[in-house]
Amino acid sequence: MTFISPSKIVRSYPDYLKRLRESLGTSVERLDFIGSIQANGKNYPIPKLVFGKGNPGRILISAGIHGDEPAGVETLLAFLKEKRFQKYPNELTLLPCLNPTGYELGTRNNHADKDLNREFKLNAPSPEVSLIRNEFKNPFDLTLELHEDVDSHGYYLYQKEKSATIGDLGRKILSRVETVMPVNMDSEIDGMEANQGVLSRLSDPGEMDWWPMALFSYSRKTRICFTLETSVKFPMATRVNAHLSALDAAITGFHDKEEAD
Numbered sequence: 001m002t003f004i005s006p007s008k009i010v011r012s013y014p015d016y017l018k019r020l021r022e023s024l025g026t027s028v029e030r031l032d033f034i035g036s037i038q039a040n041g042k043n044y045p046i047p048k049l050v051f052g053k054g055n056p057g058r059i060l061i062s063a064g065i066h067g068d069e070p071a072g073v074e075t076l077l078a079f080l081k082e083k084r085f086q087k088y089p090n091e092l093t094l095l096p097c098l099n100p101t102g103y104e105l106g107t108r109n110n111h112a113d114k115d116l117n118r119e120f121k122l123n124a125p126s127p128e129v130s131l132i133r134n135e136f137k138n139p140f141d142l143t144l145e146l147h148e149d150v151d152s153h154g155y156y157l158y159q160k161e162k163s164a165t166i167g168d169l170g171r172k173i174l175s176r177v178e179t180v181m182p183v184n185m186d187s188e189i190d191g192m193e194a195n196q197g198v199l200s201r202l203s204d205p206g207e208m209d210w211w212p213m214a215l216f217s218y219s220r221k222t223r224i225c226f227t228l229e230t231s232v233k234f235p236m237a238t239r240v241n242a243h244l245s246a247l248d249a250a251i252t253g254f255h256d257k258e259e260a261d
């Protein structure tokens with residue numbers, strides 16, 4: 001059993017769960033859990049919410065796989081509080097805090113010092129990753145992952161898609177975000193070639209030694225996967241608004257493309 005020193009805790013996970021319940025209000029009966037992990041003799045349930053079950057166009061929105069990137073977690077609390085899920089005709093699944101011990105410690109890695117977003121190809125990954133992978137038994141059409149970047153001076157995203165039909169959706173998302181936060185227009189971001197804030201993942205999952213959640217998602221037949229990155233150089237409220245704008249642009253843009261096909 002891994003020991004988490006109470007002096008290292010920067011945020012309370014029970015407080016987060018309380019805020020999650022409060023954000024849900026009358027929708028609190030929707031709160032489910034994909035399972036729990038154990039650390040320091042404590043139980044950390046990993047929350048899940050589904051809205052519009054059975055509706056066409058299955059969308060997954062996730063946050064908090066890196067515990068030191070709290071804007072994504074805050075974004076989904078706001079998304080729920082503002083009942084934004086009511087706006088969309090799709091089946092929406094939310095995994096709003098994937099790394100509870102990292103969240104509590106304020107660390108990228110979990111309590112066992114594992115970067116969960118590097119373990120999606122492992123045969124025996126951390127328990128959190130096993131629980132997340134179970135959620136992909138039925139394919140999603142669109143997955144949206146909320147992250148943050150400490151080095152970037154603006155917003156950007158990674159895009160991976162099955163066909164070229166949704167090719168400009170990444171740019172559409174960023175033109176919405178631009179009204180809230182500048183987009184990183186560098187020609188190279190995080191060591192990859194970038195096109196006006198869009199990083200296209202070129203390699204196929206089979207070519208890679210390790211997978212982030214987005215490539216696992218892609219390998220499980222998700223048609224389009226976005227990893228959305230705010231810049232932490234802005235206040236939390238700006239980062240949350242940037243992510244909320246990106247989610248809205250992604251979901252409405254995806255829906256409009258579907259209607260047009």
Ligand SMILES: [Zn+2]
Binds near residue numbers: 066069147148
């Ligand atoms: Zn991250």
